[in-house]
Amino acid sequence: MDHRFVGTAELVETPSVAVVVDVMRAFTVAAWVFARGAEKIVLAGSLDEALAWKACRPDWMTLKDGPPAPGFDLVNSPGLLRSADLGGRTVVQKTTAGTVGALAVKEASLVLCAAFVVAEATAEALRTCESDSVTFVVTGEHGQAEEDLACAQYIARRSTEPETDAAEFLRRAARSRAATELEQGLRQGSHPDDGALCVELDRFPFAMVASLEGPLMVLRPCPTPSSTGAART
Structure with a gap:
């Protein structure tokens, strides 16, 4: 299997299979959103788009980077999501890097969104997809984020x-620089435990698959064949 590692801006054509990686914190957060009971995540292209979807569907919840803001229910922090009750909800997520990377490959035949917390399930999904080539989209720091590349x-x-x-x-x-910034409290909308939660390995027994559903890019959890255990929450 051929592996390519590129930043979002380096994508010149739509890959067949893409793994979009954002460890600190978009897709660690996405995994926690599912662990707290959400049905699906809608990946928004902008903050205004996220608010527009919520205006049309008031039961949907919105999530963004940075500090709390009017119209947004959640912030992009696994530590702050641990006690959230999201049972059956739809969450609209907009982040600086992760959601941008996923939307950039929305036409791919398979899009997996990944972080360490779902690493093995993601690897298993790749082993079973029978593709000769996989493009890894390293979203942070213009493709140079050490945590995403690792x-x-x-x-x-x-x-x-x-x-x-x-x-x-x-x-x-x-x-990594992102881990240091989280540890030092330099990122707004964070919790002191965020750095540690982002480097937990295989906490959740599902991969996360994004696909177009009408006009929406929707992320859903996908248990893998060997994932028989329950998530640790």
Whole structure:
């Protein structure tokens, strides 16, 4: 299996299979949203679009980067979502990097959104999709975010070498600039536990698949064949 690692801006054509990685924090948060009971996540192209969808569907919840803001129900923080009751809800998510990367490959035949918390389930999904080529979209820092690259490289290796150990990849993520900023409280709308929660390995037993449903790019959890255990919440 051929693996390519690119930033969002480097995408020149639509890949057949894409894995969009945002560890700190969009797709760690997305996994927590599903763990707290949400049915689906709608990936929005802008803050205004997110608010427009909510205006049409008041029962939907909205989530964004940064501090709380009028019209938004949730912030992009796994630590702040741990106690949320999202049973059966639809959450509209807009972030700086992760949702942008997913929307950039919305025409791909398979789009997986990933972070360390769903790494093994994502690798298993790749092992079963029978594709000769996978493009990993490294969303943070214009494709240079160390935590996203480490996660992408780990999933790529794990998809072909299932005995690959995660320790060094997790160390790289834990030492990244994003992790340092979270630890120092430099990112708005964060919780002190966010950095640690973002480098938990395989907390959840599902991959996350994004696909077009009419005009919407919708993310849903997808349990893998070997995922028989319940998520740890």
